[in-house]
Amino acid sequence: MHDGSGRILVQGLNKSFGPINAVQNLNFSVEPGSVTGFLGPNGSGKTTTLRMILGLISPTAGGAFINGQPFSRLPNPATVVGAVLDSQGFHPGQTARTHLRCYTAALNLPDQQADQVLELVGLSSAATRKTGGFSLGMRQRLALATALIGNPQILILDEPANGLDPEGIAWLRGFLKSFASTGRTALVSSHLLREMEHTVDNVVIVSRGQCVYNGDLDQLRAAQQSRVLVRTADPATLVEALRQSGLTAEYLPDGSLAVPGTDSKTVADLALGAGVAVHGMQEENLDLEQIFFQLTTGQYSGGAPQGPPQPPQGAAQWGPGGPQQPPQPGAPPPGTPPSPGVGQGYQQVYPQQDQNNQGGNGGYGGNA
Amino acid sequence: MNGLIKAEFRKIFTTHLWWALLIPVVVLSFLAGWGGTEFGQMSIIRQMTGGQDLPTGLLTMSLSTNYVTVFAALLGALAMTGEYRHKTATTTFLTANPRGAVLGAKLIAYTNIALIYGIANTLFASLGGLLGAGSDGFGEFAQWLMVGGAGILSIVLWTLLGLGFGAMVTSSVVAVLVLLGYVLVFESLVSSAMSSSAMSWLGDYLPGAASNGIVSNLSVPMFVSDVAGAREPMVSETAYRLLHSVFGGSYGFPWWGSLLVFAGYAAVFVAGGWLTSSKRDIT
Numbered sequence A: 001m002h003d004g005s006g007r008i009l010v011q012g013l014n015k016s017f018g019p020i021n022a023v024q025n026l027n028f029s030v031e032p033g034s035v036t037g038f039l040g041p042n043g044s045g046k047t048t049t050l051r052m053i054l055g056l057i058s059p060t061a062g063g064a065f066i067n068g069q070p071f072s073r074l075p076n077p078a079t080v081v082g083a084v085l086d087s088q089g090f091h092p093g094q095t096a097r098t099h100l101r102c103y104t105a106a107l108n109l110p111d112q113q114a115d116q117v118l119e120l121v122g123l124s125s126a127a128t129r130k131t132g133g134f135s136l137g138m139r140q141r142l143a144l145a146t147a148l149i150g151n152p153q154i155l156i157l158d159e160p161a162n163g164l165d166p167e168g169i170a171w172l173r174g175f176l177k178s179f180a181s182t183g184r185t186a187l188v189s190s191h192l193l194r195e196m197e198h199t200v201d202n203v204v205i206v207s208r209g210q211c212v213y214n215g216d217l218d219q220l221r222a223a224q225q226s227r228v229l230v231r232t233a234d235p236a237t238l239v240e241a242l243r244q245s246g247l248t249a250e251y252l253p254d255g256s257l258a259v260p261g262t263d264s265k266t267v268a269d270l271a272l273g274a275g276v277a278v279h280g281m282q283e284e285n286l287d288l289e290q291i292f293f294q295l296t297t298g299q300y301s302g303g304a305p306q307g308p309p310q311p312p313q314g315a316a317q318w319g320p321g322g323p324q325q326p327p328q329p330g331a332p333p334p335g336t337p338p339s340p341g342v343g344q345g346y347q348q349v350y351p352q353q354d355q356n357n358q359g360g361n362g363g364y365g366g367n368a
Numbered sequence B: 001m002n003g004l005i006k007a008e009f010r011k012i013f014t015t016h017l018w019w020a021l022l023i024p025v026v027v028l029s030f031l032a033g034w035g036g037t038e039f040g041q042m043s044i045i046r047q048m049t050g051g052q053d054l055p056t057g058l059l060t061m062s063l064s065t066n067y068v069t070v071f072a073a074l075l076g077a078l079a080m081t082g083e084y085r086h087k088t089a090t091t092t093f094l095t096a097n098p099r100g101a102v103l104g105a106k107l108i109a110y111t112n113i114a115l116i117y118g119i120a121n122t123l124f125a126s127l128g129g130l131l132g133a134g135s136d137g138f139g140e141f142a143q144w145l146m147v148g149g150a151g152i153l154s155i156v157l158w159t160l161l162g163l164g165f166g167a168m169v170t171s172s173v174v175a176v177l178v179l180l181g182y183v184l185v186f187e188s189l190v191s192s193a194m195s196s197s198a199m200s201w202l203g204d205y206l207p208g209a210a211s212n213g214i215v216s217n218l219s220v221p222m223f224v225s226d227v228a229g230a231r232e233p234m235v236s237e238t239a240y241r242l243l244h245s246v247f248g249g250s251y252g253f254p255w256w257g258s259l260l261v262f263a264g265y266a267a268v269f270v271a272g273g274w275l276t277s278s279k280r281d282i283t
Ligand SMILES: Nc1ncnc2c1ncn2[C@@H]1O[C@H](COP(=O)(O)OP(=O)(O)O)[C@@H](O)[C@H]1O
Pocket: A017, A020, A021, A022, A040, A041, A042, A043, A044, A045, A046, A047, A048, A049, A356, A357, B283
């Protein structure tokens, strides 16, 4: 039996596929009544983790618990947790309705439940169409309907926004919010924070199979870091002056300096004091997406960790220390393609592809 | 569990596979029954046996069974591999605890479909036999029932073996190719290689020979005794061997011995499928 709490607990979860450590010592919990985003670049171990929670993959070490029990001990599991892991899981010759009725039968539910979930996801008009002809968006909806058929207390979705048009994403957002508002639990993975930013209340951010942030999204947002970008004729002198005032600076590819944790007035005063001419100065606030990128960008770094993680002020809880990168002022601005050989920051972050993640696309903005 | 079995029946009857594989079963059964008994009526044989009608219907029912079991094996093999192929395995396993319950439900549902196949085989082989030989071609009703029943058993066991094998290999392409390759090519190569060695007795214990023996080790002695009547003890071993070489089975091997051997194979594959699908990572 389970305790009915609607909590998901992941404890010391590890999974290796041969030499690949897909998930390493992952700890987090997902609470009922909220939508939790499970975020990380491609290959960071999200799908593997979700499948371990659902008892489909057995962990190398550690465990995952739903309502205080491993999945394999849940009686009638589909009435406790529904999941969409793959939007391809249909026999092409079955109609949406006959597909769903296989599961109403399996769960001993009345057959009308199939039509009810079809209506819920807006697929009623396609009930008698064969799934082989469904578009990706229709498949996502049918997969969601399948997950909901047992009226579960917990919903787990892996990259549900893939293949949905903006309207579909907005619909999903509303659906998830109302699902959670009834005290139920939603855990939703994505490789794009932007996609989930307005949907989720909490986030678990993973990188290279390790947790780099677990907590409230608003707190992460509040911890937005600012930095000053300054162009000067004599960077070396300015760096020395900054260092004496306890500030650090990084060279950017265009030759300017980035000074984190301060404001432009301080930098201007220091430059004046050091007699360095300033050609231009700009204050930059890191938005959520940039923080996400910096938290996870270390995934593709082959280099040594750059010191201990520095949590942004106000961040709720940081994952255990590890080789993942904390927000690094020297990291490239998001969206900028790596250009080897320019600036320290790039050389630190992109020296080589990590062997575990061959074929990775830099962990940003790629497709699932 | 009842729900899971009902779900399996729905999966079967809302897709095409079960009747698509039943078509060749029906056609082959009918042709084997008809063609085989036509052979039985040939006047030359009639003369040899003193103008007597031969109960060749019994023999051709075993012939047709041994042709169509391969389709039963394919049906079973695609039961589980189809779920991996269409990626429905994930959802299926999410609705059942433990995973073995899914395999159990499939075993029960597919046993029922295999019964349909078996009955269809018996009926259509008999229909062919009636056309070719008339009602005299079947010996006594009890004999017809026994041979037909043995055929159904053989078909059910092949379906279960295929199901277990499919659950082990998960790939439908691999499962189909290996089964066809084994049944149609490999076993006859192995047994002919062994036949001239000291190992020749082993040939009767190979899966294909054992499954053929379930029906043929019943029908060939029946046929001989029907034809020879009181002269049965004088029928030479060569005559038996000749019949067995055409219709399957082997001289002196009891049909229930073949049944036990083949049921053993089916059990091993079902157990293997059970174990591997309980432990496997579903990715
Ligand atoms: N079945 C598998 N066999 C080998 N490696 C795998 C398997 N599944 C996942 N991986 C590896 O594990 C890592 C994490 O993959 P995954 O969990 O799919 O990440 P995500 O869902 O975050 O994109 C990747 O490096 C991937 O190549």
